[in-house]
Amino acid sequence: MKILKGNVTTPRGFTGGAICCSIKPTNTRRTDLGIIYSEVPCTAAGIFTTNKVQAAPVKLTRKHLANGRAQAVAANSYVANTCTPDGDETALAMAEAAADALGLETADIIVASTGVIGRSLPVDAVKDGIATLAPQLHVDGGDAVAKAIMTTDTVDKQAAIQCTLGGKTCTIGVVAKGSGMIDIQMGTMLAFTTTDAAISASMLDAALRTAAETTFNMVCVDGDMSTNDTLTIMANGLAGNTEIREKNADWQTFVDALTVLYTEMAKALAADGEGATKLVMATVSGAVSEKDARIAAKSIIRSDLVKTALFGSDANWGRILCAIGYSGAAMDPETVEVSFSSEAGDITVCQAGRAVPVDEDRATAILDTKAVTIRVCLGEGPGKATAYGCDLSYDYVKINGDYRS
C-alpha cells in the first residue's frame, strides 16, 4: 500500500478541471465549479448528511446514485443551494448541463454544492461554466477540482493511494473540502473519491461505509452538521483486476487502502478547521466497547472547553474528564488515565481519575505544537477509537461572526 501525491484524476481513466463562473464574487478570481469525469461508466456509492434540512443537490444525487452507477461529478462552492425557492430546479439544471456537455445520462451525474444557505445558484452562469469547462477536462485536473470546492478552507485537500488487488495495481484518489459546519457523522461537507478498481456497486457501497465510519465520521470542527455533506466514490474498473463481488481478501485490501486515504483526509479536514491552530486527535482505549470508545472520543473532540484549553496549550485535563462524563459512554471515573502526546513528548496528567503531579512547563511545550493527541484509557475493556478535531481560536469567532457578508 502506497500513499501518493495525487487526487481524483490519479486513477486511470479519470479527468477533471475547474472554472470560475462567478458564483464567488468575481473580484476574488477564484474558481468555484469543478468537474470530475470517468471515460467509462463507474459503479458508484454515496453517503449524505442526515440533517433533516437537506440541500437540493443532496436530494438529487441520492436519487441518481440509487442504481449504483455514475460517471461524473459537478460541484460548486460559495452557494449551498439549500433553502432556496428554486433549489430543486437549479440542481437538476446543473446535472442536465453536465450530462449534455459530457454526453452522459443526467442520472449518471453527481451534483454537489457548498457555501451559504438560503442563496440561489446563478443557474445560467453555472450552465455556461459547465459547457465551457467540459471540453477542457484533463488528467492533471484533479488539483483544480480540489481548489474549486474550497470555501473557508485555507489549504486544498487531496491525496491518492495504491494497493494491489488480484495482482493488479489499483489507485484510489480523493478530494475534499471542509473547514466549518462539521460534526461527527459525515464530518465533511464534500469529498469525492475515484478509483480504477473493478468492484461491484454493492461492495463499493459497503467499502465506502466501512471506511467512512472510522474516518470522515469521526471528524468534528464545530459540532454543526451541514445540510450539504456529501461523500461519493466512483470505480471505473480500468485497473483490470477481477471485479470484487464479495467481502473477500481483495475487498478487505481495498477497504484498508480507502481507510488509510480517508484518515489522511480526516486529519487534513480537522487541522484546517475554521480558525484552527492545531490538529487535535482524541484516542480512547480500554472502553467496554468500540461504540463507547467512539462516544467518549467524539465528546472530547467536540467540547468547546477542551478546544479552547488546547488553543491556550493548557493541560486542563479536568475538562476532558468532564466531557467523557457527560458523553453517555460507559465509564468509571476511578479508572481513567489521561495523557497528552505530540512530537515534543508525552506526559501523563491523570491516573485513576486523579491528578498526577506534572511539570506544567513541559506539558505546555507538548501542547504548543501543530498536532496533539489526547490519549485516554478508560479501563480494561477492548473498545478503542480515535476522533479528529482542532482547537477553538479567536479566528473561528472572527470567520463565523462575519462569514456570510
Add this chain to the structure above:
Amino acid sequence: MKILKGNVTTPRGFTGGAICCSIKPTNTRRTDLGIIYSEVPCTAAGIFTTNKVQAAPVKLTRKHLANGRAQAVAANSYVANTCTPDGDETALAMAEAAADALGLETADIIVASTGVIGRSLPVDAVKDGIATLAPQLHVDGGDAVAKAIMTTDTVDKQAAIQCTLGGKTCTIGVVAKGSGMIDIQMGTMLAFTTTDAAISASMLDAALRTAAETTFNMVCVDGDMSTNDTLTIMANGLAGNTEIREKNADWQTFVDALTVLYTEMAKALAADGEGATKLVMATVSGAVSEKDARIAAKSIIRSDLVKTALFGSDANWGRILCAIGYSGAAMDPETVEVSFSSEAGDITVCQAGRAVPVDEDRATAILDTKAVTIRVCLGEGPGKATAYGCDLSYDYVKINGDYRS
C-alpha cells in the same frame, strides 16, 4: 406575584454571609466561601449534574438530601473538589465544620463547590473560614453569598419573589453562579433557593423539578455539562401558610412563582455566559410536541455557528435551519418560519423554509442589541419552548484558553 430585589436571605428566618478563606489567590481579596442558614429546620430538595464524573460535594449532598431536610448551605468557589484523591474527605470535613459551627447535624448541611477540576480544597483554611463566618451570619448576608460563589461570572445573580399561599405572603429567594461549563439539563453550576413557605419535602421536590425543567434546564452557554451542577431549595415554613402537601392551587402558585424566579436566573446566567456580549433566546413554537420544541430550541442555542453569527449581528438564518435539521426534532423544512426580535424591532427572514427578502441593515440593527430572541415556528403543532443562551465571542476563547492558570 411580585419580583423583589432580594436573595436567599429575603425569606423569613434565613441568614447568610461570606468570607475570604484563601481558596482564591489571596491577592484577589475576593470572598470564596458562603453560608446560608435557616433558624429552623427546612424541608429540602436538590437536582444535580448527571455527568458520570461527579464532584465529591455533589455525591455527599445527594446523600444528605435523601431524607428531604436540610438547614444550611456551605459553598465555595475557585476549586471544584472533583477528581482529587481527598475529595470525599474534604467535602465531609466541610459539612462537619459547618454543622459544628452552626450546632446542626452534619446530614443537614448542603455542601457545594465550583471551580477548577483536579485541585484539592485547602481543607484547614475552609474549616477555619467556616468557624469564623458562622457567628457572623445576618439577614442581609445573601448578597455576600451571591458574590462568594462567583468564578468567571462578571455579575452576581440573585433575586426574590413573593406570592400568596393560603392568604399568607410567602417569599422565595435565590442565588446562582454560572458563566462556563454550562449545558442544557442543569444549565448552571450552583444555585441555592430559600423560601419561608411551608411545603412538604415531596411537594418541594416536585415543585423544584417542574420549575427547573423550563428554566435552568434550558440554559446553555457552551454545551459542556459541569461535574458540580447543584440546584437546591430549602423551605422553613415561617410564612405560616397551611403546609402544601399535595398538588393543589397553592402548589401551582408556588411553582409559578418559582418558575418566574428561575426564568430570571436563567436569563441572567445566559446573559453572563463566558465572553457573552448578548443574551440570546430561542423560542420555538408550532412543534408537534413540547419535547420536539425543546430539542429544536436547545439545538439552536447550542450551535457555535449560530452563536458566532449573533456575535457578528449577522442574520444568518441558514445556520438556524441547519441546527434544527440535525437536532432530531420532528420538523418539515418546508414549513419553517424564522424571525428575529429585540427592542430594536422584529424581522422575518425565512418563510416556508425559504429566504424572505430583507433589509440587511435593519436586521443587523435588530441583532446589534443586548437581548435577541430567535423566533422559530415549525408548523401547526401545539409544542412550544424557549431556550436561553448567549453569543460566542473572542472573549470566550480568551477566558477559556487561559482560565486555569
